[in-house]
Amino acid sequence: MVLSITLMVFDHRQHQLSALRNALTVAIYPLRYIVDLPFSAGSWLSNTLSSRSELFAENSRLHDEELILKGRLQKLFALEAENSRLRTLLESSARLRERVLIAELLAVDLAPFSRHIILNKGELHGTYPGQAIIDAEGIMGQIIEVSPLQSKAILITDPNHTIPVEINRNGLRTIAVGMGEINQLALVHMPNNADILVGDLLVSSGLGGRFPSGYPVARVSKVIRSPDSPFAKVEADPLAALESSREVLLLWKAHSPFPSQGNNSTDQTTATATP
Numbered sequence: 001m002v003l004s005i006t007l008m009v010f011d012h013r014q015h016q017l018s019a020l021r022n023a024l025t026v027a028i029y030p031l032r033y034i035v036d037l038p039f040s041a042g043s044w045l046s047n048t049l050s051s052r053s054e055l056f057a058e059n060s061r062l063h064d065e066e067l068i069l070k071g072r073l074q075k076l077f078a079l080e081a082e083n084s085r086l087r088t089l090l091e092s093s094a095r096l097r098e099r100v101l102i103a104e105l106l107a108v109d110l111a112p113f114s115r116h117i118i119l120n121k122g123e124l125h126g127t128y129p130g131q132a133i134i135d136a137e138g139i140m141g142q143i144i145e146v147s148p149l150q151s152k153a154i155l156i157t158d159p160n161h162t163i164p165v166e167i168n169r170n171g172l173r174t175i176a177v178g179m180g181e182i183n184q185l186a187l188v189h190m191p192n193n194a195d196i197l198v199g200d201l202l203v204s205s206g207l208g209g210r211f212p213s214g215y216p217v218a219r220v221s222k223v224i225r226s227p228d229s230p231f232a233k234v235e236a237d238p239l240a241a242l243e244s245s246r247e248v249l250l251l252w253k254a255h256s257p258f259p260s261q262g263n264n265s266t267d268q269t270t271a272t273a274t275p
Contacts, residue, residue: 088136099251100249100250100251100252101121101249101252102250103119103120103121103249104120104247105117105118105247106118106150112180113158113159113180115154115155115157115158115161115178115242116144116152116155117141117152117153118150118151118152118153119150119248120149121150121151121250122147122148123148124148124149126252127151128143129143129144129145129146130144131252132210132211132212132215132251133248133249134215134248134249134251135240135241135245135247135248137240137241138216138217138218138239139156139217140155140156140238140240140242140245140248141154141155142161142211143250156176156178156217156218156238156240157183157238157242158178159177162175163210163211163217164176164204164205164206164207164208164211165202165203165205165218166203166205167195167200167201168200169197169200169201172195173207174187174188174190175187175189179235183237183242184235184236184237185235185237185238186233186235187202187234187235187236188231189231190234191231192226192231192232196223196232197220197223198220198221198223199219200220201216201219202216202217202218202220202236203216203217212251217236217238219236219239220234220235221235221237
């Protein structure tokens with residue numbers, strides 16, 4: 001102990017032991033490194049495993065967020081398409097003289113050869129049996145059953161449906177009958193010498209009082225004249241998007257009462273066209 005104190009005092013005053021102290025520091029450095037190695041290795045391994053676990057967790061979280069964002073993006077695409085369809089309908093209604101109401105499809109009848117749809121508008125909205133329905137391109141059909149909150153409509157392609165039409169080019173009148181196919185109508189009792197051509201536009205004639213006159217119905221797609229038959233076989237393709245429209249327009253006759261606007265439901269949209 002006395003020796004240690006003497007060396008400390010001597011070094012403090014004379015500074016003679018600095019070289020010895022440096023030499024000893026260099027000599028024991030490997031020993032210090034070896035002693036500290038297990039602790040350094042443990043700390044490095046712990047940090048590495050922790051970082052790897054955090055990376056896995058972050059990767060999983062980002063993957064889940066990606067799926068959620070993709071799902072929301074798909075919904076945005078659907079909403080964009082719906083808005084586009086509604087804008088098209090509203091632009092169509094602005095060209096009409098009749099009063100109209102937008103309705104949405106709730107269900108489609110899947111029975112073979114039957115073409116029926118369910119709409120979300122009923123008696124409380126002013127709908128009535130025989131009311132015509134259209135989309136932005138043409139006539140779709142008419143209401144056949146009504147309940148307070150919804151209604152059932154028959155499409156023009158149903159085999160039990162007929163609609164009086166005329167050829168827009170020359171005013172020749174005939175009847176378009178549904179064939180039960182997705183997009184096909186037949187024109188019945190057309191004489192072989194009738195002035196009708198592929199591509200002719202068929203519009204509603206207004207006869208019978210169910211459908212207002214002048215609305216596009218179909219375009220002639222086939223005309224077959226046979227000498228063995230007094231009538232030509234004529235088929236036409238409906239212009240309305242019968243299998244894809246999600247929103248339709250309900251038409252009111254010129255002098256029929258318009259539905260009350262007392263209902264504040266957000267899904268009720270009406271439009272009154274200017275002449």
